[in-house]
Amino acid sequence: MTMQEIRYSRLYEKMEEKGLDAVYVRSAENHLYMSHFDNHDGYLFLTRKEGWVFADFRYTEAAREASFPGLHVCEPGKPKVEELVVSENCKRVGYEDNALTCSALADLQRRMPDVEWVPVGNMFSQIRAAKTREEVDSIIAAQRIAEGAFQHLMGMITYDMTEVEVAAELEYYMKKHGSEKPSFDTIAVSGTASSRPHGVPRPVKLEKGFLTMDYGAVVNGYHSDMTRTICIGKADETQKKLYNTVLQAQLAALDAACLGYSNAALDKIARDIIDATEFKGCFGHSLGHGVGLLIHEDPRLASGAGDAVLHAGEIITVEPGIYVEGKYGCRIEDMLYITETGKENLTNCPKELIEV
Ligand SMILES: [Mn+2]
Structure with missing residues (x-):
């Protein structure tokens, strides 16, 4: 298995266990682990089938070069996460309660009130161990x-x-x-x-x-x-x-x-x-x-x-x-x-x- 296959098979197993349709990844270490692209100022949206790497204009060229094949590299808002949860039919979405700020979570909840936001706890640290x-x-x-x-x-x-x-x-x-x-x-x-x-x-x-x-x-x-x-x-x-x-x-x-x-x-x-x-x-x-x-x-x-x-x-x-x-x-x-x-x-x- 490739590095990408190993990491995503571990993630999918955990998502299955927790009944997650998607995860929203904001921490630098998990961003790098799941996308192979190091960006302290971006985020990922990963369903059980596909993944999006959101990087603003300062980083898009590097993101296209470094990211695992198959991931969609896009600028924030193109598409909006609000649109993805609808098009991908995501009801339960995991977030990193160890890393996401309270205000960032509140913002996600305000923008997507119909989504159940689920804290993933030490899920990623177990995956990375x-x-x-x-x-x-x-x-x-x-x-x-x-x-x-x-x-x-x-x-x-x-x-x-x-x-x-x-x-x-x-x-x-x-x-x-x-x-x-x-x-x-x-x-x-x-x-x-x-x-x-x-x-x-x-x-x-x-x-x-x-x-x-x-x-x-x-x-x-x-x-x-x-x-x-x-x-x-x-x-x-x-x-x-x-x-x-x-x-x-x-x-x-x-x-x-x-x-x-x-x-x-x-x-x-x-x-x-x-x-x-x-x-x-x-x-x-x-x-x-x-x-x-x-x-x-x-x-x-x-x-x-x-x-x-x-x-x-x-x-x-x-x-x-x-x-x-x-x-x-x-x-x-x-x-x-x-x-x-x-x-x-x-x-x-x-x-x-x-x-x-
Ligand atoms: Mn030490």
Whole structure:
């Protein structure tokens, strides 16, 4: 099956389940997934037989070039969605309640009062969760760029650099080597600021102690996600113990993960290792998350994940950390691809403690 056939067969199955005659797609990630055309300012109308890509004049040429074959590319209003629901006999139409604004929904309901507007919940995130080989290859390509940036930084980092410069250097390297944009705002926090899991890089020279860098690249719309923690100067005994505890927790979770494994139990494996040490209670976030067209997507690897288990095709992050407020923090993150027969660690970057 082609990429288009796989995606539409998944969509049609869900629409059947939910009794939907059509879906109205407004979020950028689902727009790209269902049309193969990246437009943050357009929308799709998809019935179980046909699809329309609405792109205004600024984007129509690109839309015709990029969209999956068979989709109708048109300008907004030509035709109107009001006309399509009549001509295609659509009574129940799904909308993305996670993405559509309240005012946009109110506008649709006002214009088409006879249509039953049905929230689709996590329907699209379920559809997107199982990655095909092409999607995995895009994420690997993004990850290789991010790894290149790490190697580049290790070759030029000095005590005179600021956290902002470290983040800028990583992002500049990734852009020059094919990344469409950073996966998210690059995190580069040193010394006492490393206790902030999602700290913002400061315009101050690197402090002695841990330097945590969490960042990624984007290829074909697909995100990579990696965290590495290094030490500025020599690590003391406590820092070595802390680092090795995080690493041990991460390796144990990576080792256990496989098809059918409980998401909550995987979180617990890493958490128990950390909680058995003097750093008990210092791992204050969940173990990981899915990654794809969004940096954070389903599934969630967390104590609250209920009875969810790992499925084939999912790409998850495994990223335990230890954070001691006002002192230091450390996180190590890889991406893991779950397959029918095993798993593939998509991250290829050293994890022994680097001291610079
Ligand atoms: Mn992550």
